[in-house]
Amino acid sequence: MCFDEGILQSYLDGEIDESLKEQLKKHLDTCEKCSAKLNELKNLNSFLDNALKTSSIDLNEAWENLNKKINKKERGVFNMFRKYKKYIAVSAAAAVIAASIALPPVQKAEAEILSLFRLNNFKAVAITPDDLQDIKNKFYQAGNKEIDLKQYGDIKVIGDYGSSKEISKNNLDKIKSYVGYNFKIPQDVDNFKLRDSIYVEKGQTVEFKLNVDKINNLIKTFGGNKLLPENLNEKTFKIILGNSVHISSIDKNESDSPKNISYGLDIMKTPEIIVPDGVDIEKVRDAVINMPFIPDDIRNQIASIKDWKTTIPFPVSDTDDIKDVTINGSKGIVISKKFQGSDILEVYSNLALNDNGVIYLFSGNNISPDELIKIAESMR
Amino acid sequence: MFKILDSFKDIFEKYYFKIYRQIALIINDDDNAQDIAQEVFIKLIKNPPHNDENIGGWLSKVAINHALNFIRSEKNLKSREIKVSQFNDDLISPEDIAIEKIEIDKVRKVLSKMDKRDMLCLVLKHSGYSYEEISISLGIKKSSVGATVARAHKKFKELYEKEV
Numbered sequence: 001m002c003f004d005e006g007i008l009q010s011y012l013d014g015e016i017d018e019s020l021k022e023q024l025k026k027h028l029d030t031c032e033k034c035s036a037k038l039n040e041l042k043n044l045n046s047f048l049d050n051a052l053k054t055s056s057i058d059l060n061e062a063w064e065n066l067n068k069k070i071n072k073k074e075r076g077v078f079n080m081f082r083k084y085k086k087y088i089a090v091s092a093a094a095a096v097i098a099a100s101i102a103l104p105p106v107q108k109a110e111a112e113i114l115s116l117f118r119l120n121n122f123k124a125v126a127i128t129p130d131d132l133q134d135i136k137n138k139f140y141q142a143g144n145k146e147i148d149l150k151q152y153g154d155i156k157v158i159g160d161y162g163s164s165k166e167i168s169k170n171n172l173d174k175i176k177s178y179v180g181y182n183f184k185i186p187q188d189v190d191n192f193k194l195r196d197s198i199y200v201e202k203g204q205t206v207e208f209k210l211n212v213d214k215i216n217n218l219i220k221t222f223g224g225n226k227l228l229p230e231n232l233n234e235k236t237f238k239i240i241l242g243n244s245v246h247i248s249s250i251d252k253n254e255s256d257s258p259k260n261i262s263y264g265l266d267i268m269k270t271p272e273i274i275v276p277d278g279v280d281i282e283k284v285r286d287a288v289i290n291m292p293f294i295p296d297d298i299r300n301q302i303a304s305i306k307d308w309k310t311t312i313p314f315p316v317s318d319t320d321d322i323k324d325v326t327i328n329g330s331k332g333i334v335i336s337k338k339f340q341g342s343d344i345l346e347v348y349s350n351l352a353l354n355d356n357g358v359i360y361l362f363s364g365n366n367i368s369p370d371e372l373i374k375i376a377e378s379m380r
Numbered sequence: 381m382f383k384i385l386d387s388f389k390d391i392f393e394k395y396y397f398k399i400y401r402q403i404a405l406i407i408n409d410d411d412n413a414q415d416i417a418q419e420v421f422i423k424l425i426k427n428p429p430h431n432d433e434n435i436g437g438w439l440s441k442v443a444i445n446h447a448l449n450f451i452r453s454e455k456n457l458k459s460r461e462i463k464v465s466q467f468n469d470d471l472i473s474p475e476d477i478a479i480e481k482i483e484i485d486k487v488r489k490v491l492s493k494m495d496k497r498d499m500l501c502l503v504l505k506h507s508g509y510s511y512e513e514i515s516i517s518l519g520i521k522k523s524s525v526g527a528t529v530a531r532a533h534k535k536f537k538e539l540y541e542k543e544v
Contacts, residue, residue, distance in 0.1 A: 004527065005526075005527060005530040005531075006523075006524065006525075006526035006527025006528075006530060007526060008526075008530070009526035009527065009529050009530040009533075010511065010525070010526035013505070013511065013526070013529070015510065015511040015525070015526065041530060041533070044530075044533040044534065044537060045533065047533075047537060048502065048506060048533055048536060048537075049506060051487050051536075051540065052405055052487060052502075052503070052506045054400070054401050054404040054405065054410060054413075055404075055410045057397065057400055057414065059393065059396060059397065062396055062400075062414065062417070062418070063389070063392060063393075063396075065414075065418060066392070066418050066421055066422075069418055069422065
């Protein structure tokens with residue numbers, strides 16, 4: 001029995017089942033007609049390969065260009081907090097895995113005020129590509145290739161995301177009364193001028209409920225034995241993200257240069273997490289930290305955070321430079337990264353600072369950490 | 381929905397060239413193909429596919445849409461007119477460059493005369509996609525990809541030889 005062209009073509013392209021392949025090979029040894037046909041297809045293949053040429057490209061260069069485009073679209077830098085905020089709001093993963101890493105538990109619902117944590121401090125938690133691979137491998141080994149997070153909990157975001165209002169920097173009092181708290185702004189230092197427009201955004205509340213049984217089953221699948229407390233089931237946790245302000249500086253390098261030198265600043269009240277009544281938060285933390293699929297080095301970093309009730313762990317990559325700073329008596333953290341663009345070396349610096357219950361997040365394009373600290377110190 | 385995926389960079393390294401090549405063949409413009417390929421990856425970040433989708437098939441599908449939109453867009457029509465005039469200038473440049481240019485345009489012309497599905501199948505195969513990815517991208521059965529490729533090859537050669 002002879003084989004049709006489609007099968008012969010699949011054979012040429014290495015897209016044929018092993019069993020059929022053996023059969024076909026045997027057949028080709030004896031059948032001249034099929035051999036001739038295969039030869040013809042082979043010639044066509046190389047003819048087409050030759051005709052359909054495109055110029056070659058530099059993959060590294062393409063990767064850099066892509067990163068630049070993405071960074072530009074994200075308003076300058078990684079813009080930590082915006083990203084962080086979105087990551088809490090959109091992904092149900094936040095509720096279970098990522099947030100368990102990223103968010104120390106939590107606080108309380110309206111009437112029954114039990115515990116209310118204000119996240120005042122920052123702590124960098126380094127996550128390396130190896131860690132991610134490690135998590136991935138653990139899931140593969142346990143036969144959980146895909147996880148549908150919907151079954152592990154519900155997440156709801158209350159408030160509009162992305163609706164912002166523009167107010168001139170000359171109306172600072174108006175801005176302060178709009179957001180409902182007092183804050184400082186940087187002065188014009190080293191020729192960094194603030195843009196006239198300041199954006200204010202209404203806050204959001206993220207509510208989530210966990211399906212404790214399902215999560216505990218998952219933990220057991222991985223051989224873990226620290227489980228979430230049963231009474232957590234269907235209880236609502238809330239994360240309150242208050243009204244925020246976005247300020248940015250004018251590009252110091254005028255528009256004709258490809259190198260953008262500027263910074264942005266996000267200001268907001270420290271987020272609060274409300275833990276439902278009757279929840280033993282120590283147990284929750286214990287279970288979360290000991291989730292078997294969390295790589296040990298991340299586990300140790302999280303476990304070593306002393307003031308965990310008030311600390312925001314910032315996920316950072318292992319190629320970032322991190323240092324703790326004190327600015328006018330307030331504690332903060334600086335995260336920076338050098339990045340070789342196609343022709344220029346770019347530097348991204350981020351600075352997070354908590355001053356009197358207000359969080360300031362600076363993100364600088366091509367500004368060194370020291371320059372950014374100087375700008376932060378000028379705030380009044 | 382959430383899936384433990386390959387890192388973005390892994391996906392980029394695996395697929396960027398395929399996507400670039402696929403777009404370059406469809407739009408016959410290597411420079412713009414790079415820009416469009418980058419748009420495809422930006423879309424991957426902003427609106428990633430659901431976890432049950434095959435990533436190569438999804439990327440290839442998005443790339444086809446972006447490439448076809450590019451061809452349709454008015455702006456591009458204008459730049460094509462400019463290209464034609466540039467093409468005439470090229471004739472006074474070294475001969476081999478001109479010949480190469482004619483050759484590329486000829487390929488494009490032949491591709492445009494083919495049945496759209498056959499053409500896309502050909503382009504995807506020669507951009508390095510697997511049969512599985514092609515079948516998802518074009519919505520044809522995996523078992524009939526081989527036959528489509530063989531048919532498209534023949535058709536291409538036939539048209540190519542007719543074209544002077």
